[in-house]
Amino acid sequence: MERLRALRRTTWAGSGLQRAQSFLILATLLYRASHLTVGVLAVAQHRQGHPVQYLGLAAALGLSLLLYGTALARGWFDRRFVWADVLVTGCLLPFALYVWGGVRETPALGWAMLLGGSASAVVSVALPRIQALTALVALVVTHLIGYHLVGASRAVLGGHVNSLLSSAVMTWVFWWYLRRQGRLLDEANARALAAETQKARYAERLQHHRALHDTVLATLTTLAAGGIDANAPEVRERCAKEAAYLRRLIQQTADEVPHPEMGAALEEAVSSAESLRLRVTAQYHELPPVPPEVAAAFADAAREALNNVRRHAGTGHAYLTATGVPDDPAAPGRPGGAVVTVVDRGPGFDPDHPVSGLGLRRSVRERMAEVGGHATVDTAPGEGVRVELRWPA
Template sequence: MTGREWEMVVPAGSLPLARWRALRWSSGTGSALRRARSFMILTTLLYRASHLTVGVLAVAQHRPDRPVPYLGLAAALGLSILVYGTALRRGWFDPRQVGADVLVTGCALPFALYAWGGVRDTPSLGWAMLLGGSASAVAAVALTRPYALAAVALLVATHLYGYHLVGASRAVLGGHLNSLVSSAVMAWVMWWYLRRQGRLLDEANARALAAEAEKARYAERLAHHRALHDTVLATLTALAAGGIDANAPEVRQRCAREAAYLRRLVQRGADEVPHPGIGAALEEAVGSAESLGLRVTAQYHRLPEVPPEVAAAFADATREALNNVRRHAGTGHAYLTATECPAGPDGRPGAVVTVVDRGPGFDPGTRESGFGLRRSVHGRLAEVGGRAVVDTAPGEGVRVELRWPA
């Protein structure tokens, strides 16, 4: 099978795979739940920001000779930055930080203002009490149910006593306790709904991904069936009919190429599919070498997604390595493996392609690299951030390893 025949067959089966990968990357399992968490973090952050704004305006009216309100506001602001900064960075709240926020901002701050800040009236204490509402809201969504109930109960008890110390009216007391409890209840109901909808959406996405994967596998099987019909089956039918000479050199070469194609199909795992980029590029290079009489045993495993220029560089370097085997190894047989390599510093998986022959090899210390090896192998990989390594010794054959990224 030639490189042109591969190009005609593989992309036809790989088109559903491209749609499947696009769906998987754009709506991966768990993404809806992550978005629900992000929305909940943003909602409670805005709630806390509104209470801190009231606190800034209230503290600005205090006399400068009383630093405790300023220190209390600074402590509330610092804890808010810690709690919400961590949540935004990690994707969800740290329960220990939320507990500290409830104890310090929600419970201790009003008593500190009363004991050391000279606060003796309801309006002056109101901004600190407001912060208890946002503390109860985040506790309701970030803590487990027993701890969330305990946090809200503690806030209610301490705020009852705090307003009692400054002689707040029953109307103020009732309105504030209603705000404390309703903030927690509304936040919990919103989080329950968002979490439920996120899970339902993720389950729907998972089912869609499974359906797309099955369609891709079915299309891939059809593509291989067409390829087998047009190549291997056609050759066997012609041989069975007796219309051609089975010992003719061109027939033997065709049979060898198609046997190599079948070998690659058999060796591929059940769930593996050729990547439309690097897989097709490498197979074209293999087909080009086979058309010139070189027998290539190729194996592909878990080929990763690579940029088009990297796939082209791999193909050019592989073609030159195979040409070197054909010209210099004297064996007429090369072995090619291509697989995924561990992720690099950027987290993206790379690829490694190895071309091996069992020829006489050479002493790299006494032979200078030729133009093709220097420019088409080393040079092509270096241009895209990869590297090529040639390992050889007299009587040991030649092993060329192409790796990206370097």
Template sequence: MALQSLHIRRLRVPRKTTAVTSGRQRAQSFLIVATLLYRASHLAVGVLAVVRRPTDQPLPYVGIVLALALSGLTYGAALRRGRFDARHIWADVVVTGCVLPLALIAWGGVSTPPALGWAMLLGGSASAAAAIALDRLHAVTVVALLLLSHFIGYQAVGASSAVIAGHLNSLVSSAVMTWVFRWYLLRQGSLLDEANARALAAEAHKARYAERLEHHRALHDTVLATLTTLAAGSVDANAPEVRARCAREAAYLRRLIQQTADEVQHREIGTALEEAVGSVEGLQLRVTAQYHRLPQVPPAVAAALGDAVREALNNVRRHAGTGHAYLTATADPDGRGGALVTVVDRGPGFDPENCTPGLGLRGSVHARMAEVGGRATVDSAPGEGVRVELRWPG
């Protein structure tokens, strides 16, 4: 007979995701925004200069449009990627910083320093971006190219020595100050990352210590207490209740030894399942449990899985008639970061078509899983036992 399944509709739970970036990444993003604002101020001056000085020469209009387009490409890509593309920087430097001023003098009808000033300003923001995006040698090369082309340009329009010296000084200063800011911010970002790494390591050490302490207390209250009592000779080691207790504690030790490092770090689900197993073992139900690569789940999900497993094991104790259940918990094989837990017994089973799920199965298994966005299914057939599968997300 084909196995039948009882399904509960999944309730969707909204989730929030938070992007985590390093200190160096945040510093780099800040530098991109800062140089973008610097370039925006120069572009604003350029647009106003071109609009306020009508001319029959089309080149100034073409030049400001080209500068806007290159700026959009350079800084738009940098904002998306979190870093500058060196090819965009070189294109901006050559076209906007070097070629545009000389082209305006040669073919754009520009013959005075004030008329050329807006194009020269763009060289300052070009040198600043180069100091961030390029290595030291290439950044120095960019500054040298800008100095040479701007010196030639201002000489061609008859600028005074003071104007030339002041402008060339601003080109160098923009690059130097930006490079200093970059060095300082990236250094602070690295120090912040190192401090965060130390804090995480300390928290992990603290968590491992707390885990060991919890295990020590559990062993003290269970296995050690039993061994101490047996060594004192105050009880009959062959008494059925003593042997049953020893079997339960041996099973607990076996599961403890089988835990992996991942399960220790993300133990919420393991703790909930262990509590469920312990509660039914005290009622004379033997549970063979296997845990493998337990995933990290929210506390509410771990609690729901533990409660659902407890009810499923209670059903085995009440109805299966075997006194033995099998529990398996692992990461979701679909690779979605979820959990898959199964409870199986080898009892007489039942026919799902002729059996209505009881209150415990509906309220303690299906409903609990649905409330946290999971799903429970029950497979059974006469003579084939019962398999309860708990999956999160559903």
């Protein structure tokens, strides 16, 4: 079971593709940071430099923050900002330095041309093929025209164009390899998780078999032997409890077997209430693995809610439903939680004047709050009571 929880945590940490994307964002960010460092040093050496040079450096810094900041926040590059970086930083900046910044020498223009290399790296992985080729052509043409204007040698021009294209090709190769490895990792994790889940389900079935052997089968064997009176009140009560247990097992499909820890804890709370002659209709659906203290809090709070039904509702019948909550799409990698509801069809009460002795505050709300959960009570006179337990809050 520990291995199954570890595999689930690995899945929650992100798929192989998400990890590949995060790595590539970081790698290209460091590549851009190295080029910006060269720009800062180059502009700083010319203390009497033209203000346009400082403005150009500021624009490159701003666009870099926008491009990589949104990529880190969203998990991948926004194509709009990629194109803005290509057009402004990679294409317009060198010409602006030449026309308005007084740049007439190759070294003074080199730092701006370097930014085209880190722009090409992002282009090769963030844009569709046709768009990527178009952007690369625009960057190459900028290099050819820009270095021709400042009279750069063919060696300098060839070296920078080679660096620009090599950056694009190598980044694309890295991206292809990382995606492939990510898919292989996801497939391996899926196989391992399926195997561990199958083992957990088999262990769960063995638990149920033992429970059936000790309860339902023992009762039927005793009745078949004729050793007890089948109409005796205690025998009928035991048969009713075991019938309710069988009903819950039948309702659980292969994909709805409750997680052993939480499912067993809730089942114990239900059995405890049934032993006090409260009829409980319980249903479970895709319960997630939760920490032991959370499972205990759910069970204790549910037990107190069932006790309140037995003591105050006057119906002798309660309904318990437990279900998993899907992952939150607004928080990738964060696992979902669970919700347990206990409902009765009794007379209810005025929530502004609760009945004394209900134990809702200490035994229900405080227990859930201690583990980061939340409990709510929905009731009105004549409307019954609905207690909802939710984790996380």
